């Protein structure tokens with residue numbers, strides 16, 4: 334069976350100041366059309382690297398050491414430049430944290446949206462696209478330069494552009510982190526309702542567990558460059574199986590208050606320079622035993638979810 338997105342054993346290193354940083358250490362993920370997936374984890378867990386790898390957008394310092402990313406069966410790392418550009422243009426959309434930075438400062442917004450339509454529409458189609466993202470005065474926005482827009486307006490424009498080509502997958506990398514809380518809700522509402530209307534699959538890279546619980550069908554938890562738990566968002570976040578997911582849920586201030594960033598769990602996330610020998614979370618894990626530091630954990634399917642933990646099966650029914 335061909336999946337919309339299939340990531341197998343993906344290993345990505347960055348060359349950084351004469352050192353190697355292993356950002357992904359065997360990340361694996363399968364996503365089907367129509368899912369809304371929240372990818373969560375502390376800073377440095379590898380979310381952005383995973384998101385960039387899907388579109389072959391890794392920076393020059395990054396190297397794919399192992400594994401594969403497949404979109405509709407196409408191996409992204411094996412595509413030539415022309416097919417890679419076509420993949421990004423026709424099947425993927427990206428929205429990043431800094432909206433102003435993702436727009437061209439020298440070009441009026443309307444022209445940028447027109448270019449994003451890439452032959453699928455004319456100048457006359459620009460306003461409906463700005464209207465879809467619920468901008469109050471689309472005509473004025475179309476005439477504006479990016480610096481004349483607020484952060485929230487600029488992010489709506491970036492969303493309109495990302496969705497203009499009708500992507501199969503929208504990769505939203507912390508799209509609301511730079512916005513204040515009321516605007517954040519509105520912008521998330523725009524992203525999720527547009528994607529639902531167009532049948533676009535969402536991968537939302539986020540620090541916001543309560544919002545993921547509310548908006549996503551599925552949550553994917555990353556730690557140390559691997560996916561450590563994945564399953565139904567409401568079930569995983571209500572009753573985590575991986576000790577790291579449990580620690581993340583406990584770390585959310587005010588019991589899943591929306592809009593908050595995660596509070597660090599005691600201890601530091603790892604900065605790997607090669608493959609983690611055992612479980613990368615073992616040094617911070619309250620339940621770790623000898624095997625956890627010695628052997629890489631196997632992927633275990635329990636309670637309709639996938640868990641990468643030596644203890645996953647032992648905790649079945651324990652209500653962790």
Ligand SMILES: Nc1ncnc2c1ncn2[C@@H]1O[C@H](COP(=O)(O)OP(=O)(O)OP(=O)(O)O)[C@@H](O)[C@H]1O
Pocket residue numbers: 347348349354355356374375376377378379380381382383392394604605
């Ligand atoms: N361009 C780069 N050069 C060197 N190291 C990098 C680069 N980008 C990321 N890294 C390192 O790779 C690891 C994974 O980073 P990544 O940005 O993918 O994580 P993240 O979960 O998205 O973090 P955040 O939530 O802070 O965005 C980290 O150790 C990070 O320091």
